[in-house]
Amino acid sequence: AQSVTQLGSHVSVSEGALVLLRCNYSSSVPPYLFWYVQYPNQGLQLLLKYTSAATLVKGINGFEAEFKKSETSFHLTKPSAHMSDAAEYFCAVSASGGSYIPTFGRGTSLIVHP
Amino acid sequence: IAGITQAPTSQILAAGRRMTLRCTQDMRHNAMYWYRQDLGLGLRLIHYSNTAGTTGKGEVPDGYSVSRANTDDFPLTLASAVPSQTSVYFCASSQGPRETQYFGPGTRLLVL
Numbered sequence: 001a002q003s004v005t006q007l008g009s010h011v012s013v014s015e016g017a018l019v020l021l022r023c024n025y026s027s028s029v030p031p032y033l034f035w036y037v038q039y040p041n042q043g044l045q046l047l048l049k050y051t052s053a054a055t056l057v058k059g060i061n062g063f064e065a066e067f068k069k070s071e072t073s074f075h076l077t078k079p080s081a082h083m084s085d086a087a088e089y090f091c092a093v094s095a096s097g098g099s100y101i102p103t104f105g106r107g108t109s110l111i112v113h114p
Numbered sequence: 115i116a117g118i119t120q121a122p123t124s125q126i127l128a129a130g131r132r133m134t135l136r137c138t139q140d141m142r143h144n145a146m147y148w149y150r151q152d153l154g155l156g157l158r159l160i161h162y163s164n165t166a167g168t169t170g171k172g173e174v175p176d177g178y179s180v181s182r183a184n185t186d187d188f189p190l191t192l193a194s195a196v197p198s199q200t201s202v203y204f205c206a207s208s209q210g211p212r213e214t215q216y217f218g219p220g221t222r223l224l225v226l
Contacts, residue, residue, distance in 0.1 A: 045217065051212075
């Protein structure tokens with residue numbers, strides 16, 4: 001079975017501050033991990049994904065995430081938040097030995113204050 | 115390239131009515147998915163299709179049906195809508211189940 005937990009339904013940061021969005025996963029096989037972003041009234045789009053190559057994955061818009069097997073984590077970071085980063089962020093895991101269809105977390109809303 | 119289109123954009127529906135949400139992709143992806151998004155619950159998989167001619171049940175399939183007659187289209191049908199089906203519905207596609215998913219803009223459905 002696979003699951004993903006996103007800690008914190010809302011994260012609030014000031015513009016220019018570090019962004020840290022937390023994601024922990026559970027899987028019985030080596031996982032593929034994804035971060036997606038959803039801007040208001042839009043569908044989701046991929047930020048970055050981990051596919052068992054480099055553990056530090058760089059994505060679009062300055063975001064990156066590090067796969068830590070020992071901690072079963074895949075936290076998303078960005079050194080300096082922009083107002084345009086305000087959105088909903090979803091972590092997803094694909095790990096089941098059957099269909100491999102990803103399971104999504106409940107999402108974290110990032111709020112950026114001027 | 116349009117990617118994924120969904121129709122309608124939004125709909126108000128009386129309980130008990132039948133409704134089909136349309137989804138079309140032009141990327142020749144093998145896999146397609148239907149999700150519903152509800153506040154605080156994230157995205158939940160309703161049905162999926164790994165390839166044309168096959169479908170499977172997701173986490174919340176009750177009250178919904180799908181078909182995959184060809185590669186491009188993956189309609190979702192609510193046979194008899196109920197208020198608990200009020201949600202935002204997203205269609206997505208990918209080349210395979212572990213590949214990047216591409217999402218449509220969503221359909222906002224209100225069942226009264």
